[in-house]
Amino acid sequence: MEQSKVPQHNISTYANNKKAIYATNEKGEYSIVASSGWKVEEEVTKQALNELERLADQAYDLVVAGKFSPLYFHMFNQRMDLQILAQATGIFRWRIKRHLKPRIFARLSRGMLERYADALGVKAEDLGSLPQRGEPGG
Amino acid sequence: MAEHCFKHDHFAHCESGVMALMLRHYGLPISEAMAFGLSGALSFAYLPFVKLGGLPLIAYRGLPKAIIKGLRKNLGLKMRMQTFSSRDQGTRTLDALLEQGKIVGAQTSVFWLPYFPEEMRFHFNAHNLIIYGREDNEYLISDPVFEKPMRCAAEDLRKARFVKGMMAPKGLLYYPLKIPASIDYQAVIPAAVKKTARMMLKTPVPVAGIRGIRALAGKIARLAKEEPRYAGLFLGHIVRMQEEIGTGGAGFRFIYASFLQEAGLRLDNLQLKEASEMMTAVGDQWREFALLAVRAIRRKKEQAIDFSALRLKLLDVAEAEADVYRKLGKCF
Numbered sequence: 001m002e003q004s005k006v007p008q009h010n011i012s013t014y015a016n017n018k019k020a021i022y023a024t025n026e027k028g029e030y031s032i033v034a035s036s037g038w039k040v041e042e043e044v045t046k047q048a049l050n051e052l053e054r055l056a057d058q059a060y061d062l063v064v065a066g067k068f069s070p071l072y073f074h075m076f077n078q079r080m081d082l083q084i085l086a087q088a089t090g091i092f093r094w095r096i097k098r099h100l101k102p103r104i105f106a107r108l109s110r111g112m113l114e115r116y117a118d119a120l121g122v123k124a125e126d127l128g129s130l131p132q133r134g135e136p137g138g
Numbered sequence: 139m140a141e142h143c144f145k146h147d148h149f150a151h152c153e154s155g156v157m158a159l160m161l162r163h164y165g166l167p168i169s170e171a172m173a174f175g176l177s178g179a180l181s182f183a184y185l186p187f188v189k190l191g192g193l194p195l196i197a198y199r200g201l202p203k204a205i206i207k208g209l210r211k212n213l214g215l216k217m218r219m220q221t222f223s224s225r226d227q228g229t230r231t232l233d234a235l236l237e238q239g240k241i242v243g244a245q246t247s248v249f250w251l252p253y254f255p256e257e258m259r260f261h262f263n264a265h266n267l268i269i270y271g272r273e274d275n276e277y278l279i280s281d282p283v284f285e286k287p288m289r290c291a292a293e294d295l296r297k298a299r300f301v302k303g304m305m306a307p308k309g310l311l312y313y314p315l316k317i318p319a320s321i322d323y324q325a326v327i328p329a330a331v332k333k334t335a336r337m338m339l340k341t342p343v344p345v346a347g348i349r350g351i352r353a354l355a356g357k358i359a360r361l362a363k364e365e366p367r368y369a370g371l372f373l374g375h376i377v378r379m380q381e382e383i384g385t386g387g388a389g390f391r392f393i394y395a396s397f398l399q400e401a402g403l404r405l406d407n408l409q410l411k412e413a414s415e416m417m418t419a420v421g422d423q424w425r426e427f428a429l430l431a432v433r434a435i436r437r438k439k440e441q442a443i444d445f446s447a448l449r450l451k452l453l454d455v456a457e458a459e460a461d462v463y464r465k466l467g468k469c470f
Contacts, residue, residue, distance in 0.1 A: 001418070001421060012257070013258060015256065019150070020283070021386055021387045022393045034285060044374040044375075048371075083189070084191075087304060088302050119302075
């Protein structure tokens with residue numbers, strides 16, 4: 001890619017950062033050019049973020065409807081899924097699935113809640129509830 | 139103090155950037171592209187059976203740590219690589235190394251590094267950075283994919299170093315124990331280049347190298363039968379792995395072209411220079427593929443995506459890239 005063609009689209013996902021791209025000058029010599037981003041990259045990053053957000057929103061509704069424990073929402077809200085949460089906590093998936101049931105979640109020990117809290121980066125006392133919709137983290 | 143003589147620089151990729159910065163700091167000047175090329179880490183893999191968030195693993199380079207290990211072998215470095223079972227031990231060791239005035243490479247999770255833009259924080263556990271000092275409760279960080287040095291609170295770095303999961307860092311710290319005084323380019327360039335060319339052309343498995351690119355093209359054609367949302371996410375995922383994950387553009391093909399150019403100059407080898415130009419053209423084709431894929435995602439729901447056009451484009455890329463490796467096999 002030529003230096004003059006390195007996209008400088010100021011994409012929102014970079015949050016004013018720049019990435020180093022390798023590109024050639026008019027003599028064909030390579031060097032690093034700082035790029036403020038390519039729209040193509042922004043679109044696919046946002047697509048992935050939107051999908052994570054969609055899953056968290058859907059989870060929120062299901063928790064409100066009483067189908068799942070709030071843990072289900074917090075998992076998606078922290079951009080995780082069952083696989084990542086199981087690996088991050090070292091708790092088997094089938095066990096996490098049980099903890100996603102509201103009645104079983106309500107009986108979890110403090111120690112178990114702390115394990116989830118540590119892996120999710122959410123305070124143990126906040127795990128049992130949902131944030132207000134629209135609030136940061138909500 | 140160590141931090142005053144350490145010099146940060148902005149590079150395309152975390153692991154090659156860290157290694158270039160570290161070798162420079164300890165007296166062996168090397169460009170990032172040269173570090174990347176000599177490590178032999180350029181690759182391609184499409185692993186449908188390894189799933190991340192329901193999508194397969196697609197990689198344009200070797201496994202995490204492949205650059206560190208490749209350079210260790212090809213340059214004859216001696217590296218200390220240490221993982222920890224206890225967080226406290228991992229933190230104490232880091233602090234002790236910084237006390238001694240060392241700069242230290244570390245593997246971390248992107249999600250837990252607060253200086254990453256919110257929209258870039260995904261659960262990727264193999265991000266490399268350099269820690270070059272500590273001031274009170276903050277570490278001084280040189281993260282080569284950022285323009286400027288960063289700072290990170292001790293508790294956050296601790297979390298990022300000890301996250302569990304796929305490619306878990308286990309607190310990995312690394313630093314060189316012995317670095318050669320110079321690089322014997324005449325010997326190491328041909329060896330590294332031939333190895334990459336051989337690996338890309340003659341893999342025994344159908345999911346790596348050029349065969350991996352072709353396998354991915356085949357999968358794209360089969361996406362026509364999948365649920366449209368999944369198909370769209372799949373295409374977006376390919377482009378993210380190619381462009382978003384610190385590759386210097388076109389899934390490391392431009393950085394490799396830069397390496398071939400530098401190698402051609404150092405060895406006064408015209409063939410390598412030509413191969414560099416070919417690789418640049420291949421990189422441009424990968425970018426065209428990315429653009430096509432994103433246009434396909436953008437389409438309105440009622441419009442069908444032309445998966446066969448995407449497949450053909452990717453097969454063209456594979457063929458053009460195979461030509462580069464065939465040429466590289468004959469460069470010396």
